[in-house]
Amino acid sequence: MTALPSAAATMPPRGGLPVAMPRGRRGTELAMLCFAVVIMACAYASAGLGLNGRIPSGLIVYAPGFAVLMAAAHVTVRKFAPWADPLLLPLAALLNGLGIVMIYRLQQSGRAGNPGFQISTLTTHAASYQLLWTVIGVAAFIAVLIVIREARVLQRYTYTLGTIGLILLAIPAVLPSSLSSVQGAKVWILLGGFSIQPGEFARIALAVFFAGYLVAKRDVLSLAGRRVLGIDLPRARDLGPVLVVWAASLLILVFESDIGTSALFFGLFVAMLYIATQRTSWLLLGILLFLAGSYGASVLFSHVGERFTIWLHPFAGTNPTDAAYQLVQGLEGMAFGGIFGTGLGQGQPFHTPLVQSDFIISGFGEELGLTGLMALLLIFGLIVQRGLRAAVAVRDPFSKLLAGGLAFVLALQVFVIVGGVTQLIPLTGITTPFLSQGGSSLVASWIVIALLMRVSDSARRPAPQPIQDEGLTQVVRAG
Amino acid sequence: MNRAIRRLSLACLVLFVALMLNVNYLQVFRVNTLASEAGNSRTFDAQFHNQRGEIVAAGGPGKQVIIAESRLIKGGIYQRYYPHSYVYAPVTGYDSIYGSTSAFGTTGIEHAENNLLAGTAPSLAVHNLIGLISGKSRQGATVYLTISPAAQLAAYQALTAMGKPAAAVAINPSTGAILAMASFPTFNPNDYATLDSRTLARIDNRYRRAASQPLLNRAINQTFPPGSTFKIVTSSTAFSTGKVANENAPIPAPQFYHLPGSSSVLTNDGGAPCGNGNPPIVFAFTVSCNTAFGKLGDTVGGAALHQYANLFGFNNPNLTIPLPVSPSNYPPLRDPAQIALSAIGQFNDAVTPLQEAMMAAAMANGGKLMRPYMVSEVQAPDLSVISQTQPAELQQVVSPQVAAYVRTMMLSVTHNPSGTAYATAGPPATGIAIAGKTGTAQNGVNNTNLDDAVFTCFAPYSNPTIAVAVIVKGGGFGADAAAPIALKIIQAYLGQH
Numbered sequence: 020m021t022a023l024p025s026a027a028a029t030m031p032p033r034g035g036l037p038v039a040m041p042r043g044r045r046g047t048e049l050a051m052l053c054f055a056v057v058i059m060a061c062a063y064a065s066a067g068l069g070l071n072g073r074i075p076s077g078l079i080v081y082a083p084g085f086a087v088l089m090a091a092a093h094v095t096v097r098k099f100a101p102w103a104d105p106l107l108l109p110l111a112a113l114l115n116g117l118g119i120v121m122i123y124r125l126q127q128s129g130r131a132g133n134p135g136f137q138i139s140t141l142t143t144h145a146a147s148y149q150l151l152w153t154v155i156g157v158a159a160f161i162a163v164l165i166v167i168r169e170a171r172v173l174q175r176y177t178y179t180l181g182t183i184g185l186i187l188l189a190i191p192a193v194l195p196s197s198l199s200s201v202q203g204a205k206v207w208i209l210l211g212g213f214s215i216q217p218g219e220f221a222r223i224a225l226a227v228f229f230a231g232y233l234v235a236k237r238d239v240l241s242l243a244g245r246r247v248l249g250i251d252l253p254r255a256r257d258l259g260p261v262l263v264v265w266a267a268s269l270l271i272l273v274f275e276s277d278i279g280t281s282a283l284f285f286g287l288f289v290a291m292l293y294i295a296t297q298r299t300s301w302l303l304l305g306i307l308l309f310l311a312g313s314y315g316a317s318v319l320f321s322h323v324g325e326r327f328t329i330w331l332h333p334f335a336g337t338n339p340t341d342a343a344y345q346l347v348q349g350l351e352g353m354a355f356g357g358i359f360g361t362g363l364g365q366g367q368p369f370h371t372p373l374v375q376s377d378f379i380i381s382g383f384g385e386e387l388g389l390t391g392l393m394a395l396l397l398i399f400g401l402i403v404q405r406g407l408r409a410a411v412a413v414r415d416p417f418s419k420l421l422a423g424g425l426a427f428v429l430a431l432q433v434f435v436i437v438g439g440v441t442q443l444i445p446l447t448g449i450t451t452p453f454l455s456q457g458g459s460s461l462v463a464s465w466i467v468i469a470l471l472m473r474v475s476d477s478a479r480r481p482a483p484q485p486i487q488d489e490g491l492t493q494v495v496r497a498g
Numbered sequence: 499m500n501r502a503i504r505r506l507s508l509a510c511l512v513l514f515v516a517l518m519l520n521v522n523y524l525q526v527f528r529v530n531t532l533a534s535e536a537g538n539s540r541t542f543d544a545q546f547h548n549q550r551g552e553i554v555a556a557g558g559p560g561k562q563v564i565i566a567e568s569r570l571i572k573g574g575i576y577q578r579y580y581p582h583s584y585v586y587a588p589v590t591g592y593d594s595i596y597g598s599t600s601a602f603g604t605t606g607i608e609h610a611e612n613n614l615l616a617g618t619a620p621s622l623a624v625h626n627l628i629g630l631i632s633g634k635s636r637q638g639a640t641v642y643l644t645i646s647p648a649a650q651l652a653a654y655q656a657l658t659a660m661g662k663p664a665a666a667v668a669i670n671p672s673t674g675a676i677l678a679m680a681s682f683p684t685f686n687p688n689d690y691a692t693l694d695s696r697t698l699a700r701i702d703n704r705y706r707r708a709a710s711q712p713l714l715n716r717a718i719n720q721t722f723p724p725g726s727t728f729k730i731v732t733s734s735t736a737f738s739t740g741k742v743a744n745e746n747a748p749i750p751a752p753q754f755y756h757l758p759g760s761s762s763v764l765t766n767d768g769g770a771p772c773g774n775g776n777p778p779i780v781f782a783f784t785v786s787c788n789t790a791f792g793k794l795g796d797t798v799g800g801a802a803l804h805q806y807a808n809l810f811g812f813n814n815p816n817l818t819i820p821l822p823v824s825p826s827n828y829p830p831l832r833d834p835a836q837i838a839l840s841a842i843g844q845f846n847d848a849v850t851p852l853q854e855a856m857m858a859a860a861m862a863n864g865g866k867l868m869r870p871y872m873v874s875e876v877q878a879p880d881l882s883v884i885s886q887t888q889p890a891e892l893q894q895v896v897s898p899q900v901a902a903y904v905r906t907m908m909l910s911v912t913h914n915p916s917g918t919a920y921a922t923a924g925p926p927a928t929g930i931a932i933a934g935k936t937g938t939a940q941n942g943v944n945n946t947n948l949d950d951a952v953f954t955c956f957a958p959y960s961n962p963t964i965a966v967a968v969i970v971k972g973g974g975f976g977a978d979a980a981a982p983i984a985l986k987i988i989q990a991y992l993g994q995h
Contacts (some may be wrong), residue, residue, distance in 0.1 A: 035900050075692055101670060102557050113861070218941050222923050286842055290506055292505065293505075294502045294503055294506065295499065295502075296502075297499065297501055297502045335537060339535070339536070339537055340537060347535070347798075348539075350524065350528075350532055351532050351533075351535060351538045351539075351540055351541075352540065353524055353525055354524065354525065354528055354529045354531075354532035354533055355522075355532075355533070355540040355541075355544070356531050357523060357525055357526070358525060366540075367540050367543065369538070370539050370540065384521070384524075384525065388525065389521060389522060389525035389526065392521050392525070393518060393521065393522075396514060396518055396521070399514070400511075400514045402508050404507065404510070405513075407503055407506065407507045407510065410503050411500050411504065416499060418501075419499050420499070421501070423499075423502075423506060426510075427506050427509075427510060430510040431513070431763040432514075433514075433517070434514075434516075434517060437517050437521075438516070438517055438520070441517070441520050441522070442520075443516060443517065443520040443523055484965045
């Protein structure tokens with residue numbers, strides 16, 4: 020993968036000391052991006068062949084359209100974040116492309132003489148819309164890279180973004196159910212035919228807020244209170260913000276019937292608190308608070324308690340045809356796929372309700388098999404790892420916190436939804452990043468990738484070299 | 499802060515590893531469990547595209563007969579077909595479209611061997627994997643049965659001709675292999691092979707509501723009073739416990755036996771005396787004296803009778819062939835009057851026709867009872883043998899000496915001109931040396947119903963290769979209704995008339 024010789028790498032070090040110069044590796048990124056686009060196009064063709072033996076006519080629109088989008092993203096990265104991690108964009112592109120293919124495949128099920136049942140919750144334009152949302156997502160990605168040249172400029176908007184985040188979170192709870200509730204989860208803003216899940220964006224805004232807040236307060240929070248059983252307990256008054264966030268996440272749980280978002284929200288905060296203070300006590304406290312909150316909720320609220328019952332006994336009594344129908348169909352679908360899967364278009368994912376959103380992983384498991392699921396999990400794992408790597412490498416504490424928090428919450432999101440669908444943990448309905456149908460999640464995911472790339476760009480950017488020809492001018496690092 | 503991020507990275511790794519392990523568990527190890535979950539719609543659809551294995555009656559003599567197969571009907575869809583419709587129904591059972599998704603979708607061998615026939619058994623996993631890679635659809639294993647086509651057809655025809663609720667079972671005494679298993683009235687398994695769920699529901703409803711209970715496998719799932727055939731157990735107990743020395747030893751046989759502690763009086767058929775009142779046991783057995791064996795029952799005692807009944811296979815709720823067999827009943831008794839009645843196969847005694855056949859088979863096999871079985875071999879689609887049944891001893895019921903005494907008495911039943919089955923299973927009827935025991939069991943409230951006819955036997959006497967039991971509900975005298983059916987089965991199996 021040495022497509023383009025990097026100017027930086029070949030430049031002889033000036034001054035006396037040889038300085039190790041990381042390369043941008045944009046050529047590598049381009050090659051892998053091409054690979055991702057080719058996989059998307061092949062998968063699209065394969066889905067059509069699996070459904071009715073014909074290569075879908077939409078291929079001439081979808082594949083080049085997708086390629087153009089990714090090319091635009093790549094060009095932007097070359098121009099505005101030349102040192103950014105070369106893996107993140109191709110990985111995100113591959114996931115997004117496969118998501119479009121799966122939604123196309125599901126939308127075609129039972130339509131135009133294709134085998135299977137029609138999925139009533141999917142319109143005939145679902146894949147087109149997903150591509151449209153990809154356009155918006157990539158536009159957001161480009162905008163973030165152009166507008167935000169350094170992640171730490173966001174620190175200035177700590178409280179603004181915090182407020183926006185809380186408002187976004189609270190809107191669905193305040194709105195009447197007719198404007199905010201879909202299938203029991205009150206997490207939407209429904210306007211006309213248009214729907215947004217503000218929580219997806221709130222998570223990013225709150226990550227910025229937490230990063231800014233914690234950078235300012237981390238010394239105070241690190242102060243030890245009493246030491247009990249080998250654990251440093253924080254001072255009582257420092258517990259305030261933690262309890263506020265905990266209470267807010269519980270409120271989401273109660274008023275929006277959304278355990279998943281609440282878990283992600285709280286997990287994000289605890290992880291960032293831990294990064295900022297390095298104190299295990301916060302982590303333990305956070306986990307304990309969450310467990311206690313979940314247990315309390317499962318006892319107090321029947322719909323939360325039911326999740327546990329479904330998780331533990333999906334095949335008991337009338338569960339398979341009633342409360343646990345979706346989970347059971349998803350599990351049976353993945354079992355039906357086995358190791359190699361049925362092949363795209365040849366499984367029966369249409370049995371699983373909402374397979375295009377919360378349960379898209381089970382659709383992939385059925386048609387691409389264990390092999391496909393392992394590949395998808397590895398891709399997610401790699402994105403998380405690259406994000407955390409950027410967090411470790413970057414010097415600025417705000418960027419460190421932001422990247423660490425965003426990468427961790429991505430891992431947590433994948434764990435919560437994939438673990439829920441595969442019966443590892445109780446099921447909570449949240450989107451699978453990049454794969455699930457739905458614009459908010461897709462756009463928010465692209466923004467997260469843009470922020471991670473921005474941080475990695477800062478981390479990998481070589482320090483400006485002192486230019487000796489101009490005398491002994493002191494170089495002062497910006498920021 | 500980097501230390502904390504590195505630790506969080508480790509935590510993320512743990513999360514992803516947990517997901518991956520769980521996905522592997524789900525898509526490799528839970529595949530079969532989930533596939534056979536009730537109501538699995540994917541399995542339901544998939545069954546039509548997979549060729550279910552054949553069931554073959556391979557018990558000889560003559561060539562093997564396919565009794566259940568899957569035929570390609572249209573557009574890659576398979577349908578189950580039973581070439582001999584009614585004849586093998588109690589053996590094959592049926593496979594309906596709910597066969598893979600409901601415990602009630604299959605019966606008989608189709609149910610007992612479902613995983614192998616459907617190809618989902620773990621023992622076929624490697625074969626399935628190869629098929630998956632080479633792009634073939636799943637194929638089920640072929641199940642070979644010990645059923646003899648000749649004996650089964652004869653049993654089916656004889657029962658149908660009789661026209662009363664009845665069942666017949668034939669087994670090979672030296673191996674326990676089941677040669678025939680017929681029940682009447684029966685059903686046509688092809689009716690259940692319909693691919694249309696509404697037709698299926700209608701047909702199933704009709705069969706289930708029929709008063710004649712055509713779905714009931716009377717050979718193994720219904721019990722009848724054994725009547726005098728139980729005297730095989732009573733005499734075996736008497737010989738084994740030393741209460742009677744040998745088949746020629748005399749036993750007391752009053753014309754009227756006042757049941758101890760009861761006002762009831764036990765008589766022989768038609769109130770006749772039994773020989774000189776103290777005849778050899780073989781004579782009492784040949785003419786089937788109730789008073790002699792009722793009294794003998796009290797002599798040996800309820801505990802001993804219970805012990806030997808258990809050795810013969812009574813009171814065993816766990817027998818499978820591999821179809822589950824209803825237990826035959828011989829209760830432990832204390833009351834002498836009840837013991838006396840139970841010793842002649844009345845009171846609460848109840849047997850399946852299979853249990854009757856096992857009684858004759860144990861005597862024919864030197865007192866050694868073999869485990870009855872019906873599946874001889876299972877072959878994968880590539881013809882490799884997956885499993886083979888080796889004949890296994892259930893238990894030694896009585897000593898070879900005692901078995902020889904009982905065999906002599908059973909031969910006397912058919913060869914002594916005064917024997918109860920002389921005319922129907924003896925020299926006047928056939929040249930084959932059959933040895934057997936008749937039973938005519940009273941039943942119904944106050945014994946008002948027609949008696950059940952029972953006959954259990956083995957042949958040929960000198961070298962037994964088949965043991966047959968026939969029970970005809972309301973058949974009347976055992977020798978008249980049941981023995982001719984047994985004779986036809988034996989003739990068909992031995993190829994002699």
